[in-house]
Amino acid sequence: xxxxxxKNNRWPLILFLWVVxxxxxxxxxxxxxxxxxxxxxxxxxxxxKLTETSYLQKGDxxxxxxxxxxxxxxxxxxxxxxxxxIVGTLTIHVSFSKCNxxxxxxxxxxxxxxxxxxxxKLKVYIPSRHYSYEEMMISIAAATLGFCLVSVLTLAVRAVxxxxxxxxxxxxx
Numbered sequence: 731x732x733x734x735x736x737k738n739n740r741w742p743l744i745l746f747l748w749v750v751x752x753x754x755x756x757x758x759x760x761x762x763x764x765x766x767x768x769x770x771x772x773x774x775x776x777x778x779k780l781t782e783t784s785y786l787q788k789g790d791x792x793x794x795x796x797x798x799x800x801x802x803x804x805x806x807x808x809x810x811x812x813x814x815x816i817v818g819t820l821t822i823h824v825s826f827s828k829c830n831x832x833x834x835x836x837x838x839x840x841x842x843x844x845x846x847x848x849x850x851k852l853k854v855y856i857p858s859r860h861y862s863y864e865e866m867m868i869s870i871a872a873a874t875l876g877f878c879l880v881s882v883l884t885l886a887v888r889a890v891x892x893x894x895x896x897x898x899x900x901x902x903x
Contacts, residue, residue, distance in 0.1 A: 758814065758845075776802060
């Protein structure tokens with residue numbers, strides 16, 4: 731009875747993780763699949779807002795503003811895909827807790843890598859946008875970093891649980 735009840739109590743967490751994961755992917759897809767002019771305008775508005783409300787120094791020339799906009803967008807890309815890697819991997823591990831750790835890990839890596847690849851590669855079909863290998867690699871690297879953080883953490887927790895299970899089993903006999 732205890733195990734069935736524990737599983738029933740996990741569904742809100744699983745639902746929450748899926749909603750967050752799908753929302754992150756939808757947000758990145760929305761930003762990625764805008765035309766070039768809209769994306770540029772959003773980037774400029776974001777940089778202007780950041781320079782007004784933070785310690786970022788506004789560039790004096792058009793070139794400095796474009797450089798600042800580029801770095802803010804790349805940081806945003808890295809952070810968004812880091813979150814996708816963390817939340818996506820955690821979602822898979824929590825949703826399929828009965829499956830083999832290696833299987834869950836491979837599935838999670840495949841899903842987040844596909845998302846990172848497709849959000850950049852499909853830009854070739856959007857007017858005034860282009861595919862950038864470097865930006866795709868930033869996305870994949872950030873998602874993979876998030877994946878590694880969660881995977882190593884889940885593996886370490888399993889190892890510690892296994893160690894203590896062995897320790898308590900040896901004391902019981």
